[in-house]
Amino acid sequence: MSKPASASAPLAERLRPHSLAEVIGQQHLLGEGMPLRIAFESGQPHSCILWGPPGTGKTTIARLMASAFDAQFITISAVLGGVKDIREAVEQAQIAQAHDRRTIVFVDEVHRFNKSQQDAFLPHVESGLFTFIGATTENPSFEVNSALLSRAAVYVLQPLSEDDLKQIVQRAQAIDAVPPIEDKAVERLIAYADGDARRLLNTLETLAVAATKEKRSEIDDAWLLRVLGERMRRYDKGGEQFYDTISALHKSMRGSDPDATLYWFVRMLDGGADPRYIARRMVRMAVEDVGLADPRALRLALDAAEVYERLGSPEGELALAECLVYLAVAPKSNAVYTAYNEAKALVRRDGTRPVPLHLRNAPTRLMKDLGYGKEYRYAHAEEGGFAAGETYFPEGMKPPQFYRPVERGLEIKIGEKLRDLRERNAQVRPPKPGTNP
Structure with missing residues (x-):
C-alpha cells in the first residue's frame, strides 16, 4: 500500500484514496x-x-x-x-x-x-x-x-453526487487543509464542481491559500464569491440561475428571436456553461420545436455538435451560434412532439391489444396456416404506392389521430398529403359511425 502524501503535496494527492474503502463514489x-x-x-x-x-x-x-x-x-x-x-x-x-x-x-x-x-x-x-x-x-x-x-x-464511471462531494469537503477539513466553510458556501462549491472531484479539490486549495494570506478563520459565501471572481457569481452551474438561463435561451429560440437567442447563448458561455450541454439542448430544440416544419434543422444541430467536438472552444462555438440562429428563424412545429406524447398516454392507459392477423409476420408454415399475414396488402404494389382502405390499428380500436401537421414550413405539404390519403381511404372504406375519417 502506498504511503500517505506529505503535507506539501497538492490537496488532490493528499486526499487520494489508498484503499477501496476510502474511495468516494x-x-x-x-x-x-x-x-x-x-x-x-x-x-x-x-x-x-x-x-x-x-x-x-x-x-x-x-x-x-x-x-x-x-x-x-x-x-x-x-x-x-x-x-x-x-x-x-x-x-x-x-x-x-x-x-x-x-x-x-x-x-x-x-x-x-x-x-x-x-x-x-x-x-x-x-x-x-x-x-x-x-x-x-x-x-x-x-x-x-x-x-x-x-x-x-x-x-x-458516474459524476460524483452532492453527498459524495460533501464527503470530500469534510475530508479536506479533517486534515486541516481548509478552514471551516459555512453551509451556503459548501453548497455553492458543490454546484460549481458539478460532479468533478478534481475541480472541487483545486478550488478548495485555492481557497486555503487565499484564507491563509488573509488570516481568515472561516470561509463564508460572500468571501468565496470575492475570491473566485465573477465566474462563480454570474453562473451557478446546476443551480437556479443555470436553469433560468437555458430556459430563456430555449424560449427565445422557440419565439423566433435570433438576437435574444444569441444573447442568452453568449451569457451561458460567459458564465462557464459547457458548450456540449448547449449542443445537446439544440438537438432537443430541433426535434421538439422545429420538427417536420424543417427537418434540416435536426441535421444541422447534429453537424454543429460534431463541429464543436472537432474544433473545441472558441472556434467550435461559432458553429453552435450559427445553428441557434437557424433554429430561431426556422418555421416551428411541435406536432410530432405532441403526437408522440399522446401516443404514449394512450398506450399507457389502453390494454395490450393483439396485432391483427393480416399485419403479423409469418416466417413459418404453421404461422401461415394460422392466417398470419393473410390478406395483407403490399402498399408498393398498389396504385400510387398506397393501399387505400387498409387498416393498421388493432381490431375494434377507434383510430386515433395523433399527428396533426401545422400550417407552417414543410408540414403544409405534409398536411395536404395526409388529407389526400384520408379522402382516398374514405372513398374505399366509408367511416363507421363514431370513428374518425
Missing part, C-alpha cells in the same frame, strides 16, 4: 458484489477501460488496482506520449516479468491515441506481458479500436 462498480470489487478480490487483474467525466476517479482506481496486485504501475499520457513511450513501457514490463512481477500500463485519455498507437498494445495485452487500463472521457465505442475494445472490459 462509484459504488455501482466498487460496492460489495459489484464488478470492479469482484475484480479486485479475485486476485487476477484484467484489462479494462474506465469511461467517465473528468474528476470521477479513473486514475485513482487504476492506481489502487496496481497496489492491490502489487504490480508495477506505468502511466502514459495519450496527449503527450507516443509509440516511443509504449516501447519504453514494454521494456519495463519485460524487466518486471523477468522478476515475476506484474505490470499495469495506464493510458490516460486513451481516445487521443490514433489507430496504430492503440494497435501497438494488442500483442502485449494478448501475451499477458502487462494489464492494460485506459481512461477516457469519450465514448469508447467510437474512440477506441474494436480490437482493443474486445480485449478490455468497459466500466462506466
Whole structure:
C-alpha cells in the first residue's frame, strides 16, 4: 500500500484514496458484489477501460488496482506520449516479468491515441506481458479500436453526487487543509464542481491559500464569491440561475428571436456553461420545436455538435451560434412532439391489444396456416404506392389521430398529403359511425 502524501503535496494527492474503502463514489462498480470489487478480490487483474467525466476517479482506481496486485504501475499520457513511450513501457514490463512481477500500463485519455498507437498494445495485452487500463472521457465505442475494445472490459464511471462531494469537503477539513466553510458556501462549491472531484479539490486549495494570506478563520459565501471572481457569481452551474438561463435561451429560440437567442447563448458561455450541454439542448430544440416544419434543422444541430467536438472552444462555438440562429428563424412545429406524447398516454392507459392477423409476420408454415399475414396488402404494389382502405390499428380500436401537421414550413405539404390519403381511404372504406375519417 502506498504511503500517505506529505503535507506539501497538492490537496488532490493528499486526499487520494489508498484503499477501496476510502474511495468516494462509484459504488455501482466498487460496492460489495459489484464488478470492479469482484475484480479486485479475485486476485487476477484484467484489462479494462474506465469511461467517465473528468474528476470521477479513473486514475485513482487504476492506481489502487496496481497496489492491490502489487504490480508495477506505468502511466502514459495519450496527449503527450507516443509509440516511443509504449516501447519504453514494454521494456519495463519485460524487466518486471523477468522478476515475476506484474505490470499495469495506464493510458490516460486513451481516445487521443490514433489507430496504430492503440494497435501497438494488442500483442502485449494478448501475451499477458502487462494489464492494460485506459481512461477516457469519450465514448469508447467510437474512440477506441474494436480490437482493443474486445480485449478490455468497459466500466462506466458516474459524476460524483452532492453527498459524495460533501464527503470530500469534510475530508479536506479533517486534515486541516481548509478552514471551516459555512453551509451556503459548501453548497455553492458543490454546484460549481458539478460532479468533478478534481475541480472541487483545486478550488478548495485555492481557497486555503487565499484564507491563509488573509488570516481568515472561516470561509463564508460572500468571501468565496470575492475570491473566485465573477465566474462563480454570474453562473451557478446546476443551480437556479443555470436553469433560468437555458430556459430563456430555449424560449427565445422557440419565439423566433435570433438576437435574444444569441444573447442568452453568449451569457451561458460567459458564465462557464459547457458548450456540449448547449449542443445537446439544440438537438432537443430541433426535434421538439422545429420538427417536420424543417427537418434540416435536426441535421444541422447534429453537424454543429460534431463541429464543436472537432474544433473545441472558441472556434467550435461559432458553429453552435450559427445553428441557434437557424433554429430561431426556422418555421416551428411541435406536432410530432405532441403526437408522440399522446401516443404514449394512450398506450399507457389502453390494454395490450393483439396485432391483427393480416399485419403479423409469418416466417413459418404453421404461422401461415394460422392466417398470419393473410390478406395483407403490399402498399408498393398498389396504385400510387398506397393501399387505400387498409387498416393498421388493432381490431375494434377507434383510430386515433395523433399527428396533426401545422400550417407552417414543410408540414403544409405534409398536411395536404395526409388529407389526400384520408379522402382516398374514405372513398374505399366509408367511416363507421363514431370513428374518425
